[in-house]
Amino acid sequence: MDALSVENLCVTANDRHLLENITFSIKQGMVVAIIGPNGAGKTTLVKAILGLVPYQQGSVLIFGHPIGNGDLSSKVGYVPQKLEFDRSFPLTVSELLHFTVPPAFFLPFHKKKQEDEHIHSLLEVVGAQDLKNRSIGSLSGGELQRIMIAKAIVNDPKILFLDEPASGVDIEGQERFHDLVMRLNREKGLTVILISHDLNVVYRYADDVLCLNRKLVCNGKPADMLTDEVIKSVYGEMMGGYIHSCHDHD
Amino acid sequence: MISEFMAYPFIQRAFIASVMVGIICPFVGNFVVLRKMSFFSDAISHSAFAGIAVGALLGIDLSLSSIVMAVIISFIIAYLSERTSLSHDTIIGVAFSGAIASGMLIMGMMKGYRADLYSYLFGDILAISRADLFIILSVGVLTVVTMLAFLKSFLQITFNRELAQVEGINVRFFEYLLFFIIAIVVTVSLKIIGIILVTSLIIVPAAAAKNVAANMRQLFSYSSVFGVISGIVGLAGSVYLDTASGPTIVLVSIGIFIVTLLKSRTV
Numbered sequence: 001m002d003a004l005s006v007e008n009l010c011v012t013a014n015d016r017h018l019l020e021n022i023t024f025s026i027k028q029g030m031v032v033a034i035i036g037p038n039g040a041g042k043t044t045l046v047k048a049i050l051g052l053v054p055y056q057q058g059s060v061l062i063f064g065h066p067i068g069n070g071d072l073s074s075k076v077g078y079v080p081q082k083l084e085f086d087r088s089f090p091l092t093v094s095e096l097l098h099f100t101v102p103p104a105f106f107l108p109f110h111k112k113k114q115e116d117e118h119i120h121s122l123l124e125v126v127g128a129q130d131l132k133n134r135s136i137g138s139l140s141g142g143e144l145q146r147i148m149i150a151k152a153i154v155n156d157p158k159i160l161f162l163d164e165p166a167s168g169v170d171i172e173g174q175e176r177f178h179d180l181v182m183r184l185n186r187e188k189g190l191t192v193i194l195i196s197h198d199l200n201v202v203y204r205y206a207d208d209v210l211c212l213n214r215k216l217v218c219n220g221k222p223a224d225m226l227t228d229e230v231i232k233s234v235y236g237e238m239m240g241g242y243i244h245s246c247h248d249h250d
Numbered sequence: 251m252i253s254e255f256m257a258y259p260f261i262q263r264a265f266i267a268s269v270m271v272g273i274i275c276p277f278v279g280n281f282v283v284l285r286k287m288s289f290f291s292d293a294i295s296h297s298a299f300a301g302i303a304v305g306a307l308l309g310i311d312l313s314l315s316s317i318v319m320a321v322i323i324s325f326i327i328a329y330l331s332e333r334t335s336l337s338h339d340t341i342i343g344v345a346f347s348g349a350i351a352s353g354m355l356i357m358g359m360m361k362g363y364r365a366d367l368y369s370y371l372f373g374d375i376l377a378i379s380r381a382d383l384f385i386i387l388s389v390g391v392l393t394v395v396t397m398l399a400f401l402k403s404f405l406q407i408t409f410n411r412e413l414a415q416v417e418g419i420n421v422r423f424f425e426y427l428l429f430f431i432i433a434i435v436v437t438v439s440l441k442i443i444g445i446i447l448v449t450s451l452i453i454v455p456a457a458a459a460k461n462v463a464a465n466m467r468q469l470f471s472y473s474s475v476f477g478v479i480s481g482i483v484g485l486a487g488s489v490y491l492d493t494a495s496g497p498t499i500v501l502v503s504i505g506i507f508i509v510t511l512l513k514s515r516t517v
Contacts, residue, residue, distance in 0.1 A: 050416050078416045085410050089284060090463040096409065099402045100417060135464065155417070 001064055003028040003159050003191040004049065009058035011041070011048050018044045020215050022058070026208070028158070031185055031192040033206035033222070035199070037235050040213045042195045043081055046161050050078060062159060077152030081163040081195070083144065087137035093147050094119060094132045100154045119154070126150045126180060142173030149180060159191040160184070167197075178205055199226065255489050263383055264375045268481030268499065270383075271439050271451065274390040276473035277397065278435045279456035281428060284408050289339065290327065290429075292449045293346040294436045297323035299445045300349040301437075302370050303356035312370070313385070316440065320433040323349060328429050332422075373444030373496040375485065382441060389438045393431055400424065405466065443496040454503040455480060461510035476506050 004026040011019040019041045026032050034042050047053040049060050051067040060067055063075060097119045123129045126146040131139065139147060145165055152160055162181065166174040182205055184190045196202055202209050203222050211217040211225065211234045218225040218234075255261045282291050301319025305312040323345050330341045357367060369377070397404060403424050406414040415421045432452075439448050459473035484499030491498070 047412075052412050052415060076416060078413065080410075080412060083410060083413075086284065086286075088460065089409065090460060090465055090469050091405075091409065092465045095466050099405045099409070101402075151413075 001028065002026060002061070003030070003063060004193070005059075005061040005064075006049065007059045009045070009048060009055055009060065011044055011053060011055045017214060019048065019055075022212075022216050024210060024216060024219050026191060026193065028191050029185070029189045030207045031182070031194065031205055032208045032210060033202040034193065034195045034210045034212055035197070035202060035234070036212035036217075040234070042212055043163055045212065046078075046163055046193070046195060050076065050161065075158045077155075077157035077160040079145070079148045079152050079160075079162045079165045081165075081167065083148060085136070089137060091136045092133050093123070093128070093136060093139075096136055096147070097122065097151060097154055100151050122150045122154060125153075125184075127176070142170065142177070145173070145177055146180070149177075149184075153184065153188075153190075156188075157190070159193070162192065162194045164195050164197065166201075174201075181205075199231075202226070260376055260378070261489065263378045263380065264485055264495070265482065266383055267375060267378045267386060267442055268485045269478050270386050270390050271442050272455070272477035272479075272481035273474045274386070274393055274435055275439055275448075275451040276455035276459070276477035277394060277470065278432055279452035279477075280459070280469055280473055281404060281408060282432065282452055283456040283460055287432075288449065288453050289342050289346075290324075291432055291436060291452050293327065293342045293349065294320050294324050294433050295440065295445045295448045296346055296353070297349040297433075298437045298440055299370065300353040300356070302367060303353040306360060306367055307356050312366075313437070313441075316370075317434060317437045319349075320437050321430055324429040324433045325426065328426055369444075370440055371445050372494065373440065373442050373447065375442045375495045375499075378441065386438055386442075389434055393435055396427075396431065400427070404428065443499065447496050447500050450500040450503065451477065451480070454500065454507050458503070458507040458510040461507070461514040476503065476510075480506060 002025040006025070007023050009019055009022040010017070022045060034045065036042050044053055048055045049062070049067065098115065101115055101118070120129070120132075123132055126149050128143065128146045128150065131143055131147065134143075136144070136147070148165070160181070165181075166177045178201060181192055181194070185192050194201075194206065203226070206222055208220060209222045209225050210219050211230055213234050218230050256265075279291075282288060298316040298320045300323075301316035302312050304319060305315025308315070327338075327341050327345050330336060331338045334341075403414070403419045406417065406419055407421055407424055411421055436448055436452065439451060443451050455476035456469075456473045458476050459469050459471075463469035463472055480499050480503035484502040485495055487493070487502065488495040488498035
């Protein structure tokens with residue numbers, strides 16, 4: 001079964017086409033990168049898939065079900081591009097993760113203990129055990145990204161959407177972040193859909209790449225798809241030479 | 251002197267009311283402060299004023315008419331914020347002015363001076379009846395139980411609306427529920443503290459708690475403690491100094507806010 005199936009998706013805002021007839025599908029367990037210049041509609045595409053932006057035409061199925069299906073939410077994890085929240089919110093990392101576990105009013109003691117252990121193991125997975133009692137507002141960009149990954153996978157999702165998750169994080173932090181995501185992909189069979197501006201990241205980690213510029217320009221293996229012609233058509237002439245440096249880097 | 255006064259049933263009722271409102275208002279106020287909705291709760295209290303005027307004009311129960319009007323206006327604000335490109339601030343500003351103007355217009359149309367209507371403007375904690383206490387208690391219990399039952403959902407939405415939606419929370423339903431709860435709590439607190447100052451009792455103890463709380467557990471505990479201290483000390487102070495109870499309670503809560511602000515700056 002396809003983890004994600006998008007057909008003829010069109011998104012319009014103020015009589016302007018943000019996305020036109022986008023069609024693609026993604027198999028379970030794949031890592032797929034979405035690339036494109038600023039304003040190409042990458043974030044809009046992810047938000048439309050997640051039901052955060054309304055679409056005027058087309059269909060989106062996640063594991064065969066339309067978004068908005070109550071059971072689906074537990075299968076989907078999302079790390080947004082810029083997390084907007086009040087930095088003075090007196091909320092600890094542990095509390096944030098506890099809130100994400102589905103609500104239970106009268107939680108028996110043994111269940112509460114299970115929940116605590118689950119959150120402890122999640123923090124271990126993302127290498128953030130020492131951040132458990134830290135306030136969310138006091139975290140650095142890299143620390144916050146790791147916690148947002150932990151939050152996104154707290155309910156054991158099957159598909160993870162990452163919208164430029166490593167932007168604003170230093171190079172070492174980016175490496176750690178991508179390694180973590182790839183480990184989750186390998187160990188948990190998590191399908192990963194990653195928006196990235198960094199073609200090195202796409203070459204290194206993605207099984208497939210979707211090139212977007214309001215329309216779907218290409219869809220396939222990075223080595224086959226990211227040709228000079230495609231890069232020029234997506235990013236313009238200036239980026240044409242970049243592709244060679246990526247190949248050379250490999 | 252206070253102990254002598256405590257022999258009077260109306261003073262006992264006033265203290266019980268101030269403790270109850272001191273717990274309920276800041277409990278809801280935490281969400282108002284975290285979501286930066288202070289102006290919203292002000293608009294709701296002034297909608298209740300319009301409701302009171304309409305109730306007096308039609309000869310129906312003033313508490314009922316104020317609750318209905320506050321809920322209607324809060325839902326209109328929520329609906330317009332959702333469906334139009336107008337800013338939340340603008341919508342609240344229009345609703346706020348509209349409610350005040352309507353209330354004043356209707357009161358002006360009524361013949362004679364209605365002291366009972368104007369008592370809603372400033373509140374009268376010493377006039378609280380046993381029936382009022384029962385209403386405050388019922389609303390308080392329902393509010394706290396409802397919010398605790400859905401605490402995770404309310405907090406998720408407060409932290410980040412989009413993430414909450416992706417995680418399967420019915421954001422729209424819980425936002426309307428929160429607006430409904432704020433409207434009810436504001437309205438039942440009017441008799442005690444008055445339309446003009448009720449927002450202070452919702453906002454100030456919660457804001458003071460936010461200054462010093464390190465986590466959510468502390469935020470909820472401190473805000474209720476600060477609310478109760480403001481109620482008891484403010485009421486006792488007003489009895490001792492022979493001042494108006496509502497403003498005295500609010501000034502005590504502002505004193506607590508200043509202390510917590512200074513403490514947060516020194517940490």
